[in-house]
Amino acid sequence: xxxxxxxxxxxxxxxxxxxxxxxxxxxxxxxxxxxxxxxxxxxxxxxxxxxxxxxxxxxxxxxxxxxxxxxxxxxxxxxxxxxxxxxxxxxxxxxxxxxxxxxxxxxxxxxxxxxxxxxxxxxxxxxxxxxxxxxxxxxxxxxxxxxxxxxxxxxxxxxxxxxxxxxxxxxxxxxxxxxxxxxxxxxxxxxxxxxxxxxxxxxxx
Amino acid sequence: xxxxxxxxxxxxxxxxxxxxxxxxxxxxxxxxxxxxxxxxxxxxxxxxxxxxxxxxxxxxxxxxxxxxxxxxxxxxxxxxxxxxxxxxxxxxxxxxxxxxxxxxxxxxxxxxxxxxxxxxxxxxxxxxxxxxxxxxxxxxxxxxxxxxxxxxxxxxxxxxxxxxxxxxxxxxxxxxxxxxxxxxxxxxxxxxxxxxxxxxxxxxx
DNA sequence: TTATTTATACAGACTAGATGGTACAAATAT
DNA sequence: ATATTTGTACCATCTAGTCTGTATAAATAA
Numbered sequence: 001x002x003x004x005x006x007x008x009x010x011x012x013x014x015x016x017x018x019x020x021x022x023x024x025x026x027x028x029x030x031x032x033x034x035x036x037x038x039x040x041x042x043x044x045x046x047x048x049x050x051x052x053x054x055x056x057x058x059x060x061x062x063x064x065x066x067x068x069x070x071x072x073x074x075x076x077x078x079x080x081x082x083x084x085x086x087x088x089x090x091x092x093x094x095x096x097x098x099x100x101x102x103x104x105x106x107x108x109x110x111x112x113x114x115x116x117x118x119x120x121x122x123x124x125x126x127x128x129x130x131x132x133x134x135x136x137x138x139x140x141x142x143x144x145x146x147x148x149x150x151x152x153x154x155x156x157x158x159x160x161x162x163x164x165x166x167x168x169x170x171x172x173x174x175x176x177x178x179x180x181x182x183x184x185x186x187x188x189x190x191x192x193x194x195x196x197x198x199x200x201x202x203x204x205x
Numbered sequence: 206x207x208x209x210x211x212x213x214x215x216x217x218x219x220x221x222x223x224x225x226x227x228x229x230x231x232x233x234x235x236x237x238x239x240x241x242x243x244x245x246x247x248x249x250x251x252x253x254x255x256x257x258x259x260x261x262x263x264x265x266x267x268x269x270x271x272x273x274x275x276x277x278x279x280x281x282x283x284x285x286x287x288x289x290x291x292x293x294x295x296x297x298x299x300x301x302x303x304x305x306x307x308x309x310x311x312x313x314x315x316x317x318x319x320x321x322x323x324x325x326x327x328x329x330x331x332x333x334x335x336x337x338x339x340x341x342x343x344x345x346x347x348x349x350x351x352x353x354x355x356x357x358x359x360x361x362x363x364x365x366x367x368x369x370x371x372x373x374x375x376x377x378x379x380x381x382x383x384x385x386x387x388x389x390x391x392x393x394x395x396x397x398x399x400x401x402x403x404x405x406x407x408x409x410x
Numbered sequence: 411t412t413a414t415t416t417a418t419a420c421a422g423a424c425t426a427g428a429t430g431g432t433a434c435a436a437a438t439a440t
Numbered sequence: 441a442t443a444t445t446t447g448t449a450c451c452a453t454c455t456a457g458t459c460t461g462t463a464t465a466a467a468t469a470a
Binding site: 021022024108111112118126154158168179180191195199200 | 313
């Protein structure tokens with residue numbers, strides 16, 4: 001019955017994400033989205049009742065992809081479970097590889113974009129952000145705890161903060177990479193994180 | 206000579222900065238600024254010919270304060286020059302102290318805010334951002350190079366990336382701190398940076 | 411098979427209010 | 441007195457969102 005609307009919906013989501021990362025959410029007018037997608041107002045409001053519904057769909061999709069990436073990286077390193085440090089380093093390495101060889105800066109993170117204009121959104125639009133960040137924290141706390149059990153720490157540091165450092169470096173590197181227009185900066189910063197982990201955990205005794 | 210307009214101008218700048226960090230630049234209407242400051246439209250456009258001129262004034266003022274902070278921290282640690290590592294750690298410590306004991310998240314960084322809606326601004330509005338970030342890089346490269354001359358590095362890492370890590374952690378920590386509403390996260394992350402420096406540089410031989 | 415119904419998807423003119431910006435008179439300080 | 445600062449009415453444009461109508465495609469019935 002009726003034609004298939006998912007290509008249209010996906011076009012709106014994809015272009016909107018790109019536009020929001022360049023213009024901010026409130027700097028992205030619906031007319032601009034229409035222009036970019038070649039879609040009309042009627043089609044847009046058929047798929048998204050209001051602009052805020054689009055905001056919510058955008059962040060939910062982004063968060064889903066984000067968590068998928070996290071879980072995929074976990075799976076890809078599961079075979080290293082016997083050496084938790086090796087696993088941790090390999091886990092980071094996956095993201096280094098992901099961010100290596102870009103020719104232009106990674107377009108950025110919607111979490112940061114939204115976080116710098118939180119008043120534009122209903123509270124429930126912001127919720128997936130903290131939810132996702134906390135899931136990164138939880139996951140890395142687990143990975144780090146496993147390392148800690150089999151290695152000595154050169155310094156007694158708070159595992160939870162150490163876990164957050166992963167997200168912090170990502171978010172910060174996106175900002176600086178965009179600001180300086182240096183595509184490989186993100187990978188470089190992740191390498192620093194890897195070095196830190198390397199130095200911090202040493203064989204027992 | 207007419208009356209003194211600087212209090213008005215300063216009120217506009219201060220309130221606008223706060224508003225931009227909450228709503229984004231294009232989400233901050235002039236009417237909202239007027240409402241917040243209790244100033245009228247005529248006054249506003251007397252001080253700032255266009256909204257983009259305000260954007261420029263905002264970022265220039267912010268960058269100036271930022272560089273002032275950098276230079277102040279340099280001065281405050283100059284007496285430790287004989288032990289460059291001690292100086293570096295003390296340098297970071299100053300910022301940890303600065304970010305300790307906040308009751309609500311630090312409002313954020315205009316560099317990041319602008320970087321996530323760069324299309325809203327003339328290119329010359331964005332210029333002070335890269336300029337300031339590069340000045341941090343240059344300064345930290347100097348501090349780190351001085352350490353390197355008197356200490357061994359546990360791992361051979363790129364000094365320039367190591368320098369950027371300072372800014373990266375600040376920017377990332379602001380984002381995550383705001384997103385999770387955890388005021389002390391910034392100080393915690395800077396402590397991780399300090400730990401990394403601590404581990405990386407070891408006495409010669 | 412073909413005409414008709416039905417649910418879905420899209421098109422585009424229209425509106426009410428917001429937005430950045432202007433014009434200019436009035437107030438204020440020196 | 442007059443350069444400077446402020447108040448307010450106004451304007452053109454942009455904004456999100458509405459409305460009515462049309463196209464598409466599958467389901468149903470003759």
